Amino acid sequence: MRECTTSAPATPRRRIAHLDMDAFFASVELLRYPELRGLPVVIGGRGQTPERLPDGSLRCLRLRDYVGRGVLTTSTYEARQYGVFSAMGIMRAAQLAPDAVLLPTDPPVYREYSQRFKAAVARVADQIEDRGIDEIYIDLTRHPDPDDARLAQRLKDAVRAATGLSCSIAIAPNKLLAKIGSELDKPDGLTLLTMADVPTRIWPLAVNKINGIGPKATLTLQQLDIHTIGQLAHADPAQLQAAFGLSYASWLTQVSQGRDERPVTRVSAPKSVSRETTFASDLHVVRDRAQLSQILVDLCEQVAGDLQRKHCKGRTIGVKLRFEDFRTVTRDHTLSCATDAPQDILHAARLCLKRIAMTRRIRLLGVRVGKLDGDAKEDIGPTTRRPDTPTAATTGLLF
DNA sequence: TCTGGGGTCCTAGGACCC
DNA sequence: TCTGGGGTCCTAGGACCC
Numbered sequence: 191m192r193e194c195t196t197s198a199p200a201t202p203r204r205r206i207a208h209l210d211m212d213a214f215f216a217s218v219e220l221l222r223y224p225e226l227r228g229l230p231v232v233i234g235g236r237g238q239t240p241e242r243l244p245d246g247s248l249r250c251l252r253l254r255d256y257v258g259r260g261v262l263t264t265s266t267y268e269a270r271q272y273g274v275f276s277a278m279g280i281m282r283a284a285q286l287a288p289d290a291v292l293l294p295t296d297p298p299v300y301r302e303y304s305q306r307f308k309a310a311v312a313r314v315a316d317q318i319e320d321r322g323i324d325e326i327y328i329d330l331t332r333h334p335d336p337d338d339a340r341l342a343q344r345l346k347d348a349v350r351a352a353t354g355l356s357c358s359i360a361i362a363p364n365k366l367l368a369k370i371g372s373e374l375d376k377p378d379g380l381t382l383l384t385m386a387d388v389p390t391r392i393w394p395l396a397v398n399k400i401n402g403i404g405p406k407a408t409l410t411l412q413q414l415d416i417h418t419i420g421q422l423a424h425a426d427p428a429q430l431q432a433a434f435g436l437s438y439a440s441w442l443t444q445v446s447q448g449r450d451e452r453p454v455t456r457v458s459a460p461k462s463v464s465r466e467t468t469f470a471s472d473l474h475v476v477r478d479r480a481q482l483s484q485i486l487v488d489l490c491e492q493v494a495g496d497l498q499r500k501h502c503k504g505r506t507i508g509v510k511l512r513f514e515d516f517r518t519v520t521r522d523h524t525l526s527c528a529t530d531a532p533q534d535i536l537h538a539a540r541l542c543l544k545r546i547a548m549t550r551r552i553r554l555l556g557v558r559v560g561k562l563d564g565d566a567k568e569d570i571g572p573t574t575r576r577p578d579t580p581t582a583a584t585t586g587l588l589f
Numbered sequence: 590t591c592t593g594g595g596g597t598c599c600t601a602g603g604a605c606c607c
Numbered sequence: 608t609c610t611g612g613g614g615t616c617c618t619a620g621g622a623c624c625c
Contacts, residue, residue, distance in 0.1 A: 214625095234593080235593085236593095259591095259592085259593080260592095260593060261591095261592065261593050261594095262593095263593080263594090263625095276625090277592085277593085278591095278592090279590085279591050279592055279593095281590045281591070281592095282590075282591060282592085284590085285590075295593090295594095297594095321624085321625075322595090322596085322624075322625040323595095323625070324625075325625075401623090401624075402622095402623070402624085403623090404622060404623045404624080405622085405623085406621090406622060406623085407622080407623090435600095437599090438599095458597095460596085461596080461597070461598095462595095462596070462597085463595090463596090464594085464595065464596075465594085465595085466593085466594060466595080467593090467594085468592095468593060468594085506617085506618090508618095516591095516592070518620085518621095519619085519620085520618090520619060520620070521618085521619080522617085522618065522619080523618095524616085524617065524618085554593090554594095556594085558596095594625105595624100595625085596623100596624080596625085597622105597623085597624080598621105598622090598623085598624105599620105599621085599622085599623105600619100600620090600621090600622105601618100601619095601620095602617105602618090602619095603616105603617085603618090604615100604616085604617080604618105605614100605615085605616085605617105606613100606614085606615085606616105607612100607613085607614090
């Protein structure tokens with residue numbers, strides 16, 4: 191008998207791309223300072239902008255000359271050979287690569303390049319999920335060009351033409367594999383993966399290559415003598431469940447087989463807006479009160495400005511405090527109506543701070559507004575009538 | 590020489606209501 | 608009066624990601 195061909199048309203094979211810019215911040219800086227190309231360059235901290243000398247040469251800070259706090263956000267591939275990577279403390283990086291050039295971060299410029307590469311991709315394929323400043327997922331399932339390799343190359347060419355920058359792309363049956371795949375051939379990579387590749391190309395990789403398995407889960411898995419994704423795929427489900435609970439354990443089993451059904455989602459409204467700052471040196475609640483107070487006011491004004499720019503208001507105001515021993519505490523306070531006014535945020539933030547025992551010096555202060563109501567809701571209620579009106583008793587007590 | 594700043598999502602307990 | 612659930616909201620902390 192012939193095979194039955196009358197069944198419903200199969201859903202089209204999913205084709206999901208993950209596109210990741212190569213050493214994004216550092217690569218943007220190299221466009222500005224091409225003479226640094228080939229040198230170990232790292233981005234991070236609050237160092238100084240390079241200075242162009244009269245003879246045209248560039249004077250910039252070396253890692254060994256940096257004093258202060260902060261971490262690296264990016265390093266060039268040359269710098270990575272010294273073992274310095276993003277999220278590493280700058281002082282630690284200075285030990286490993288003292289001669290590396292250190293540039294301060296310049297977020298507005300990176301945002302500009304981010305918009306450029308995303309717009310270039312959108313002209314080729316418009317089913318895009320934003321995953322931050324330097325990466326996106328693209329659903330190519332219904333794209334007219336059926337040739338994955340040709341399509342991936344087209345996307346890379348479009349990004350380079352728009353920005354002068356290289357990126358790495360993988361096309362796979364789902365987001366999980368596309369994300370892993372885009373790292374396999376970095377930089378300037380092009381990777382195609384199918385489910386048949388899972389045992390040979392995915393299983394040998396370390397478990398933390400999976401998006402969602404972080405340092406804690408990796409450590410727990412190590413204690414179970416599970417190091418690779420393949421070992422995870424063959425692990426005893428009961429053992430995983432005992433270590434992680436049912437929900438996370440079954441997710442682990444799924445992803446270790448390369449299975450992932452998450453859709454590519456194109457729009458997402460922000461859920462919260464926050465600003466925080468780590469001080470150059472720890473501040474004392476009493477002795478440095480004036481300074482802390484000013485920082486709090488500034489943070490509230492910045493958050494309010496962010497909200498107004500995004501045309502949204504929020505009901506839950508939160509503060510975050512990090513003490514000198516790195517212990518972090520948060521408190522929040524929900525208002526009866528949403529606000530974007532700095533004085534409302536400041537008042538609620540002070541209420542939150544009153545509930546924290548100030549036992550040590552403070553390293554970081556942050557302000558967050560959540561429970562955002564999206565935009566367009568024009569002041570329905572009287573925002574002048576607030577539930578918590580500042581009184582002499584509640585203002586000025588803390589910060 | 591420790592450890593930035595912007596987010597999301599999950600869990601878990603308690604309050605409160607039906 | 609006691610017992611019990613379910614549902615929702617609020618709060619705090621933590622893991623994780625870029």
